[in-house]
Every structure is written in C-alpha cells, then in structure tokens.
Amino acid sequence: xxxxxxxxxxxxxxxxxxxxxxxxxxxxxxxxxxxxxxxxxxxxxxxxxxxxxxxxxxxxxxxxxxxxxxxxxxxxxxxxxxxxxxxxxxxxxxxxxxxxxxxxxxxxxxxxxxxxxxxxxxxxxxxxxxxxxxxxxxxxxxxxxxxxxxxxxxxxxxxxxxxxxxxxxxxxxxxxxxxxxxxxxxxxxxxxxxxxxxxxxxxxxxxxxxxxxxxxxxxxxxxxxxxxxxxxxx
Amino acid sequence: xxxxxxxxxxxxxxxxxxxxxxxxxxxxxxxxxxxxxxxxxxxxxxxxxxxxxxxxxxxxxxxxxxxxxxxxxxxxxxxxxxxxxxxxxxxxxxxxxxxxxxxxxxxxxxxxxxxxxxxxxxxxxxxxxxxxxxxxxxxxxxxxxxxxxxxxxxxxxxxxxxxxxxxxxxxxxxxxxxxxxxxxxxxxxxxxxxxxxxxxxxxxxxxxxxxxxxxxxxxxxxxxxxxxxxxxxxxxxxxxxxxxxxxxxxxxxxx
Amino acid sequence: xxxxxxxxxxxxxxxxxxxxxxxxxxxxxxxxxxxxxxxxxxxxxxxxxxxxxxxxxxxxxxxxxxxxxxxxxxxxxxxxxxxxxxxxxxxxxxxxxxxxxxxxxxxxxxxxxxxxxxxxxxxxxxxxxxxxxxxxxxxxxxxxxxxxxxxxxxxxxxxxxxxxxxxxxxxxxxxxxxxxxxxxxxxxxxxxxxxxxxxxxxxxxxxxxxxxxxxxxxxxxxxxxxxxxxxxxxxxxxxxxxxxxxxxxxxxxxxxxxxxxxxxxxxxxxxxxxxxxxxxxxxxxxxxxxxxxxxxxxxxxxxxxxxxxxxxxxxxxxxxxxxxxxxxxxxxxxxxxxxxxxxxxxxxxxxxxxxxxxxxxxxxxxxxxxxxxxxxxxxxxxxxxxxxxxxxxxxxxxxxxxxxxxxxx
Numbered sequence: 001x002x003x004x005x006x007x008x009x010x011x012x013x014x015x016x017x018x019x020x021x022x023x024x025x026x027x028x029x030x031x032x033x034x035x036x037x038x039x040x041x042x043x044x045x046x047x048x049x050x051x052x053x054x055x056x057x058x059x060x061x062x063x064x065x066x067x068x069x070x071x072x073x074x075x076x077x078x079x080x081x082x083x084x085x086x087x088x089x090x091x092x093x094x095x096x097x098x099x100x101x102x103x104x105x106x107x108x109x110x111x112x113x114x115x116x117x118x119x120x121x122x123x124x125x126x127x128x129x130x131x132x133x134x135x136x137x138x139x140x141x142x143x144x145x146x147x148x149x150x151x152x153x154x155x156x157x158x159x160x161x162x163x164x165x166x167x168x169x170x171x172x173x174x175x176x177x178x179x180x181x182x183x184x185x186x187x188x189x190x191x192x193x194x195x196x197x198x199x200x201x202x203x204x205x206x207x208x209x210x211x212x213x214x215x216x217x218x219x220x221x222x223x224x225x226x227x228x229x230x231x232x233x234x
Numbered sequence: 235x236x237x238x239x240x241x242x243x244x245x246x247x248x249x250x251x252x253x254x255x256x257x258x259x260x261x262x263x264x265x266x267x268x269x270x271x272x273x274x275x276x277x278x279x280x281x282x283x284x285x286x287x288x289x290x291x292x293x294x295x296x297x298x299x300x301x302x303x304x305x306x307x308x309x310x311x312x313x314x315x316x317x318x319x320x321x322x323x324x325x326x327x328x329x330x331x332x333x334x335x336x337x338x339x340x341x342x343x344x345x346x347x348x349x350x351x352x353x354x355x356x357x358x359x360x361x362x363x364x365x366x367x368x369x370x371x372x373x374x375x376x377x378x379x380x381x382x383x384x385x386x387x388x389x390x391x392x393x394x395x396x397x398x399x400x401x402x403x404x405x406x407x408x409x410x411x412x413x414x415x416x417x418x419x420x421x422x423x424x425x426x427x428x429x430x431x432x433x434x435x436x437x438x439x440x441x442x443x444x445x446x447x448x449x450x451x452x453x454x455x456x457x458x459x460x461x462x463x464x465x466x467x468x469x470x471x472x473x474x475x476x477x478x479x480x481x482x483x484x485x486x487x488x489x
Numbered sequence: 490x491x492x493x494x495x496x497x498x499x500x501x502x503x504x505x506x507x508x509x510x511x512x513x514x515x516x517x518x519x520x521x522x523x524x525x526x527x528x529x530x531x532x533x534x535x536x537x538x539x540x541x542x543x544x545x546x547x548x549x550x551x552x553x554x555x556x557x558x559x560x561x562x563x564x565x566x567x568x569x570x571x572x573x574x575x576x577x578x579x580x581x582x583x584x585x586x587x588x589x590x591x592x593x594x595x596x597x598x599x600x601x602x603x604x605x606x607x608x609x610x611x612x613x614x615x616x617x618x619x620x621x622x623x624x625x626x627x628x629x630x631x632x633x634x635x636x637x638x639x640x641x642x643x644x645x646x647x648x649x650x651x652x653x654x655x656x657x658x659x660x661x662x663x664x665x666x667x668x669x670x671x672x673x674x675x676x677x678x679x680x681x682x683x684x685x686x687x688x689x690x691x692x693x694x695x696x697x698x699x700x701x702x703x704x705x706x707x708x709x710x711x712x713x714x715x716x717x718x719x720x721x722x723x724x725x726x727x728x729x730x731x732x733x734x735x736x737x738x739x740x741x742x743x744x745x746x747x748x749x750x751x752x753x754x755x756x757x758x759x760x761x762x763x764x765x766x767x768x769x770x771x772x773x774x775x776x777x778x779x780x781x782x783x784x785x786x787x788x789x790x791x792x793x794x795x796x797x798x799x800x801x802x803x804x805x806x807x808x809x810x811x812x813x814x815x816x817x818x819x820x821x822x823x824x825x826x827x828x829x830x831x832x833x834x835x836x837x838x839x840x841x842x843x844x845x846x847x848x849x850x851x852x853x854x855x856x857x858x859x860x861x862x863x864x865x866x867x868x869x870x871x872x873x874x875x876x877x878x879x880x881x882x883x884x885x886x887x888x889x890x891x892x893x894x895x896x897x898x
Contacts, residue, residue, distance in 0.1 A: 009488075011488075045488070045489065048311075048312050049311070050308065050311050050312060050488065050489040051488040051489065052486050052487075052488060069314060069315065069316050069317070070314050071314070072312065072313060072314040072315075073313075073314035075312070077312040079308065079309075079312070082305075082309075083304075083305030083306075083308075083309075084305060084306065084309065085245055085303065085305075085306045086302075087245055087248055087249070088245070096237075096241055097313075099237055100237050100238065100310075100313060100315070101313060101314070103314065271804075272804070275804065278864070281864060282864075282866075282869075285865075285866065286866055396866045397866055397867050397870070400862050400865050400866065400867040400868075401867055403861070403862060404852075404859065404862060404867065407856055407858050407859050408856065411855075411856050415858040416858050416861075419858055419861050423861065428865075429861075429865070432864060432865060433861070436863060436864060446737060446738075446857050446860060447737065447857055448857055448858050448859075448860040448861055449737070449860060450737045452861065
C-alpha cells in the first residue's frame, strides 16, 4: 500500500532519513520505534507529503505521492502535538474539517462519543488542555473512515481511560483491514496492537520485522524488552 | 478553496487587531476630513496614511498571521488538499480582509468626502497596497522558518520600500545629477509599489505642475491611458510575482 | 479767398463742432468718407451695421463714436483703425478680422506717435494685436473687451500693447486669449488699473524696461505663464489678484532685474510659484496673501534687500524656495501657517524664529529630478530632522517675529 524507496532527507547537516526503504501493506499494524531524533516523525511526514524528500520516492497504492495530493483522503493523521486555530471552538474545528472534506460521504464519530466531547463543543481551542487537544486530534484522524491511520504518539498526554479507549478503537479499525502506523515511546501500549515493528536509529532503518520474529529472535514476550535487547546488542 | 478562504476571513475579521485597525483608520480619516479646512488638504493627509500605515499594517499583520497559523496550515496540508490551494486561500483571505478593513475604515470615508477621480485613485491604490504587501509578507513568511526573523524581515522590507528605496533614489540622483534622470526615474519608480502609487495619486491631484520638468515628464507617461494601464499592470505584477514565488517555495517546504 | 477759408475754418472750429453721421439712411455710407469730410473737433457717429473700411486712418483730432457697436471688419488683410493724430477718441465699436502678418504688427486700433488718444468701450474680437500704442503719450484705454483664440506664441499678438509710450492709462479692460494680455515695453509713468486678464497663452501682463509705473487692482488669472515684470524700476503693484497660474513654468509674478519696487496687498492663489524673483533688489513685499501655492516665494541668490513683511502664508506646499544662502533678504512679522512655535509672553509673536526654507525644497532647487520624491516619507523625515537640527538650510534665513495669528487681509 505504501512503499518508500531510498528516501533521504537532510535538515542542514543532520540526516533525518538516510536511504530508508519500507513497504507497508493492508491489515498491518506497524510500530515505528526508535530513540528521540531517529527520524520517525520525518518518515511519517514524508509519507503525508508534509516533508519533501531530497531523494527517493514514496508511492501510495502505486502512485508517486509527489504529484497526487488526493491520496491523503485515505490517510487519517494524528500529529504528535495537535494545534488548531486559537480562536475556533472544538465544534467549529470539527465542522470546518467536515466542511473541507466533502469527499467523505459518512463520518465516523464514534470517538467523539467515546471521549464525550460534545459538552465541550463551545470551548475555544486555546483554552484546552494538552490531553483534550489530543482527543480532538484523534477524533479528526478517524473522522473520515480512512484506509490508513498514521498516529504520531497517540497516547502521549492522554489519561489512562482515554488511552485505553483509543487503543480499542485502533484494534477495531485494524480488524477492518486498515493499515495503522503508530509511533510511541510507551512501548507497553503497543503490545496488543502491533503486527510489525520498524526500528529506526539516526535516520537509518535498522530493521522491519513481524512481531513474532522479534519475539523468537530475542526470546522476549514484551515488546519493550525485546527492543531493549536489540539496543544493547546493536 | 472558497471554504478555506471563508474560514480564514471569518477568523481574521474576528481578530481584535484587525478590528482595531479598521476603527483606527475610520477615526483617523473622519477626523482628517472634518479638521482640515479643504478636502484637497484632507486628501494629502490620507495620502500619507495610504503610503505609510497601510503597507506597514498589511505586511506585519500578514506575516504574524502566517506564523500563527503554522498549525492550521499543517492540519490542512495533512488533508487531501493541494498545497497551492491552501496557500492561495490563505493569501486571498488575508488580502481580502485587509482590503475590506481598508475600504471600511478609509476608502468609504474618502469617497464620501471627495467623490472625485483623485479620491477614487487613493482608494484603489490603497487596496492595491494592502494586497501587494500581504503578498510580500507571504513571501517573507515562507522563506524564513523562525518567527522573530520573519517578522524582522517584514519590517525591514517595509522600511526598504517606504524609506530606504527612496534614500537610494536620492543618492542616485545626486550621483548622476549631471545627467537627465527624469526618464530613468520612471523606470526606477516601477520597482517600488509605494512610489508608483504615490506618483499616480499626485498626478491626479494636479500638483504635477509643481514638480516642474520632472512632473511634466511623469505626466507624459503616467497621465496617458497607456501609462496608467502599464502602472496598474506593474502593480498587479507586484501581487502576482511574490505570491507566485511564495507558492513555489511553499510547495517544497517542509512542515 | 484762401485767407477767407482759413478764417471760416477757424471760426468753425472755435464756435461749434459738426456731427457727421454714418449709416444706411445717413449722409455718409462709409466711415472713411465721413472721416475725410470731418475736420478737427468734429464727431463722426456711426450707426449699427457692418462696415468694410479696409484700413481706416484717422489723421484729425475727431471723435469716432459707434452706436450699438457697429462692426468694422478688416477682412483679415488690414489694420482696422490707425490713429495718426492727437486727441482722437474711438468709442463703442466692434472690431474684427484684423490682418495677420509676420512683418507688420497689425492691430485693431493702433496709435502712432499721438497724444491724448482715448479708446473706450470697444469690443475687439480675434485681433492679431488688439490695441497698440507706439510712441503714444497720455492716452486712455478704458472699458474695452478683447478676446482672441490664440493657439501659439508665433502666430498671435498681444491684447494691449504699448511701446515707448508715456503716461498711459489702461483701465478696466478685459483681455483674454491673446499672446500677452497687456504688454509694456519702454513705457513710463503709466497706470494699469482694474483690468482683467485671463487665459492668455503667455503672460497676463508682460512688462519690460518700463519704469515708474503702477498696476493696481487687476486680476490675472489662468495665464500660460502668469505675469512677468522684467528690467524695470519703481514699479508699484498693489491690490492685484494672481490666480491659478498653474503649469510647468508658470508664476504668479516673475520678477527679473527689478529694483526699488513695491508689492503690496496682493492675493496670490493656486500658482505654481506665486513670486519668482531673480536679480531683484530693494523690493518691499508687504501685506500680501499667499494661499495654496506650490511655492509662495522663490528668491534666487541674485536678489538682495528684498523685504517680506506682514504677509500671510497659508496652505502653500513650500513657503520659501531659494538656491543660495539668502542672507541679504529680510523676513519679518509674517504669518506662516506651518509655524509650530509658541508665544509665552502673549504679544502675538512667536518666541522662536521660523525657518521658512525646507531642506527638501533646497535640494529640489539644486537637483530638480528630486521632485519625484515629492511627498514621500523620506523627504518629510528629512524636513523634520532639519527643523530640529538645522544643518544645510541657511542659518540666517528666518523670521524672528513670526505672527501667531493670520493678519486680517
């Protein structure tokens, strides 16, 4: 579904992505892990077309994304830090998104109900806590029933209850055969979710393996420990 | 595209600074016309507003707005929208609301007190300058990532167009005072939208005679239909070029 | 017999003047015939009608009077009336189609070497020269209306043209559309009073080598280049209006090589330069109003002892322009609307001097293309700075007693 080929991106002297190639398919749930500054967010942004690679290319369903901006209709993106126009209320932001995205016939508003956001509709974005904003971001990413979900640190800032609710939603969507990409520092969150792991370091893709292979390789059941094993042995 | 323009305009028109700007223009222009004994003197004071305050407000407000909308832009870019559409919508929203503010605050007052070709010229060039300087702001904002740097650049650009450029012209005129500089000056004035607007308005005010031979040469060019057409085409270029350039930069910008 | 005739004539002259009538049902069908028949002191009365008299020469001191403005048409070939005698009066004619020539200065009425000629109440349309006095002495030109449609300076003549004349009175004439409205060259001891000169293609009044003349209460409006007063001394200019002489090289008054003259109580409105003075010495400009002009007064460095006193300067773009240091001229007790000083002792005079020359106007004087920066931010900034810290504008050019309120003029 998404194929990145030899993608390289430099920010000044820093190589954020160094010749990264990756293939992601339907029904997979991919954990994108690695230390801070390893290039996870840059990879995600490259896929979304927010960062333009210096070399290499990315295809979505066989089309180079460089010239096909419409593919983004099939991606739900939840940014690391969701920020919205300060003067708008939650309701207005959601309405605006629906208004702009008229390509989508139906809206998936499950999360809005689960998070119980309606009572907060009149609140302006600048008055919201970080957690509430994350909830809004999550709602928007699922709102248009996308085939691909890209979630950048989805659980950061969420309280445990909301975090669980979101995870349940992700599992539900995965079961529908969607592609889910998650980056997270909290690896324990990912245990029940992921089918594949991409491990990045210093902009280089170290490995891309199914979770079972990792477990057998390292002999660890928990993802966190397995990754730690890799880090010690690399 | 219209949707985004609509959201940008409603967002800006709710902005307190924008309201203050409109009110400021309104109070200023009303007091100018009611305090000055003759409308033509009022027009001269309006000239200063159009040439100094409008560009300053347009460029700084637009730059700050673009930086403050970084998140909004990011949100939009992750959506299935063409980048060009997003950027042009932002520009249209900014230019549109700045023009509305100028028309509501100053343009209408000018046309009420001085419904002449001069009044019309002031209003039209005011709108043009509002749009031109938000276009320049778009370019400044897209080139620099750092907000403080970007706003600094915007202020410098304003300073350049309203002061430094003329200083340079003055310097050139003294360096080449032995040569007939009137005709080259027509060309030079096209390189600064503020100068161009000023000359267009002054020639309509019939003080060109005062400018002596210089004025006569200018009248020969800017006074004719072709001259006015060329001037407005150049003013349009001052909108199209910065915006076009900024679109190209925005298309390749990493967010 | 000859003696008898002479005596008869003398008696005739001394006792009663004859009246000769010209018209369709009158003894004389043409003016020429009547003039030929007339003797000194007779009156020729011309009734309404159109008369083609070719060049009507008047060599006797007679009164030529028109009833209801009879027309004397010169068929574009001749001079309408040539006056070659003293004491002629021409009253109430309409003169038209004067000949145009590049060799001879044809005029509707031309006075040749004559004294005490009176030209009144005539209408002169489309003449080459209107009324022309050559060596005229003590002539009165009054209440005439002259209009022409001059297109360029070469093919047009002046309205009232006086050359080498003396003690002329030019009163209450209306002149428009000529090259110069009123032209004086080598004319002395004359007065130009209550005339209205407008829309002439060059000067409303053109005045050269003419000493000891006065022009009073005239209106000069919208002339190509305003009024030029040159190479003269002892000129008095009182109560005139100079309006809307607006153009590339237009002046309210152009003063050139003028000495010992007075400019008082005049109004200057909407002129490009109200007064432009070059080589002017010992001139008193007092109680004038300068309003809405580009430059109120431009004084070149060649002027000295020009005094500006008790004038009102209102709404001018520049009050004073100069190309030099101007220390030889004096400014005192004027009202300047741009004055920003204060009057602590309440004597009606500002406590700090006013400097009427702006830096920008000085620069523009030296380098005219700088005018393209007219009303730009940088020039107003320069002027403000210069006001606070004068560095380039002449130190002594100032009005030490600027008035706080405009004079009632």
